[in-house]
Amino acid sequence: MDTLSQLTTLFREVFLDESIILTTSTTSSDVDGWDSFAYLNILMAVENHFGISISDTEAPHLRNIGDMIALIENKISVEN
């Protein structure tokens, strides 16, 4: 499963919403309930699922799902 599909599954679990469909251009304003508190839940879900660690300085620079995918894939490749 590609990273976008895995993120879509994670987002559906985080927000209890099976209707969520992510694209690389999805931002916080496109997902109901995605506020700064929910963002911390997303980051923790991403860290747990992909086995990576996202620092406090990296998190604010993720403007959309495309940025998140790039960060995840970069970290996976570096750590492997």
Added chain:
Amino acid sequence: MNDVIVNKSQYNIGHICTTQQLENGLADKVAMRWISANDDRKDYTFADLDNESNRFANVLQKLGADAGDVFFTFLPKMPEQFFSILGMLKMKLITGTLFANFGDDALLDRLGDSKAKGIITKKSFLKKINRIRDQLPALRWIIIVDGDDHIEDDIFSYSRLMSEASAYFITSPTSPDTPSVLHYTSGSTGKPKGVLHCHNSILHQHATTKNVLGLNIYDVFWCTADQGWVTGTSYGIIGPWCQGVTQVHYGGGYDAEAWFRLLQDEKVTVWYTAPTALRMLLREDATLFSSFDLSSLRHICSVGEPLNPEVITWARRTLGKEIYDTWFQTETGGIMIANRPGLTIRPGSMGKPVEGIEPAILADDGAMVADGEQGDLCVKAGWPSMFITFINNEQAYNSKFRDGWYYTGDTAIRDADGYYWFMGRSDDIINTGGHLVSPFEVESALLEIEEIAESGVIAAPHEILFEKVVAFVCLHQQFEFTKELELKIRLYVSNKVSSIATPQEIIPIAAIPKNKSGKIMRRILKAQYLGTEIGDISTLEI
């Protein structure tokens, strides 16, 4: 400035904010510049606001809603939310607003307790309502803002209803004691309580918008508060519109660059926001701010939690602006104590009482304490925007008053010059990001999680949020605390209560300290967390 606010004994908030503005010659003036999260802009004049709210009042009438019925909005910030709130008020419905990120339990508590008959929401929120619908026998009407056709017999399309409704509506005379706005507020024990106001509140909201926020009819005002909370209704709807002020409303969340572009491009003159947001801005790269022209911005006001002096210093140095911190509560309906233009700011203080408000610092025996001594912050009962009851809980309402004083639950001191200084809460309520969270609600949600045997929730200091939610959990013997369980706990609380109530820290513990009657001793958990003296533990159950 529109100083004569109440004409011919018509106190109706919806009428005064719209129809009366037309009578004042402001039909073509922009009432709301709506800016979506995607930066789409649309202007609505006071005539538009009047027409749309009239249509919604007619929709409610056609559905069969009556004065005194409870109707909620459950929407993110969007134009339909404003039209429907004003329409409900014109119909003299009890007008409740729900924060868009409330979870199932939070919704059930509020819709169930108030016996709400109607709710206006959006399609994607329906799943939350459907999960609790069988526990809401009073709920008759659900209106969906997105979608052109009715979905079921009791799930209606807003656009279809509105297209069939007349824009002509005469608001019947409304006495000052007619119930108006309903917000639920958290307590440290028990379920959230429904704080009910009456149309008379507009007198105080009008006065404080003028005298504290300093608005006049030429201003462009931006209040960042969500309409789910009292600031969003008192000062994001009522205060500015009842005196013909143009408001900017923005559908996006925190984004320093977008916010400053908005302040610049819309020529906002007065900005009302929260200390949490200001503290986040303080951490941004200072060069960001120098690229924007804020010459239109006269001053900034803040509300929600105490404003640190360093934020005031930062705003003076970086933005060249003053920030006036204000204090009020859901129960007070309007600003009670404030820093404001014309009053020398003492950074870190709440400011001084606003006109017509008489606060006092009282000792446990009800006597006034000397200046400089800490006590309960109280307000002499009877101000125009004072809440008139806790819905279905008169006993709890009465318990907030003693000898003519309203007990706010905050502790404070007054200095020799009459400035008030917030010291803390006299209960366990958590103020996180300007929102009150009940530890009881979070503890209750935690106990619904299979792995958790006991829970205790406290407030802990936080650099940005003022306070954060910290949960202590005692697991059933067969479970261990893992990162997966931590995430499960966070998500459960987010989806059951609200994202705001999510514990920012979850600490496994062998047992939750309780007294002999089984009450969770949160002060012991707090002392343990902060590493301070535990104090008297004579009632601790070992």
